Amino acid sequence: MARRLTEEDQQRRTKVMELKRRGHSFEAIGAQLGISKQRAHQLYWDTLKKIPVQEVAEYRVEQAERLDEMLRRAYEVLERRHITVSNGRVIYHEDEPLADDGPTLQAIRTVLAIEEQRARLLGLNAPVKQELGGEVQVTYSFEGVDLGQLK
Template structure:
């Protein structure tokens, strides 16, 4: 089913589907009709599109609704991580001295450096970096295509080897 006028699936010069303001309006309308309890078949009839296009329109609208708040939350979380990172760097850059029984431990006339807080700050910085990478999807699994055939051949096994 298609109505006269502009194509319900606009294409760019290469034939690839384009998301336009009209597409967004249609998707929003399809989602609204679905929210009112209409079936995809009825939505398709109402909008003059096929059932699969109606379903895709609702899915795109729902994804857009969820994606926008998720982006705002992600941005807020990244800002918080940036602040924590700055604070951890401040700890890392401070001079730390070893204290024992309430007194500064000295090596000769100089206070003995305490590397513990520095190492803890480094660990914290790494954890913050790992969290940022996860939020930004930098650690996402990658898909590898492997083609070709593998041939296995078993040679030289005697009955004695199996016992």
């Protein structure tokens, strides 16, 4: 028989879900609630398992929207022109401000991370079944084994 959750347990689960939705790590959640990161992770997944299918679908939509906003902001950084500044001064090369590729490369890494998260959220990384067509003939060869002794 399942144990009934106390008010404190329910509040803790609610807080874990709220913090995770805001993007906090399990380590940060655990520190804030005075529990281990493993316990925060366990509470999160146990709670997710008990959420009705409709709510899970709504949660996925909410997460996808959050990822969309992050992606939009990352693309703003990616498309922006960045210049090199050293000691508070713009660095020039041939009378032109020197481009700084660092923020662009970081924005690319961020875009890739967001897209990876989206793929996991939507199940796009699931193994793909492939069906082979045509006639296939398989031949097994056993070396060093007397097939007559395998009965």
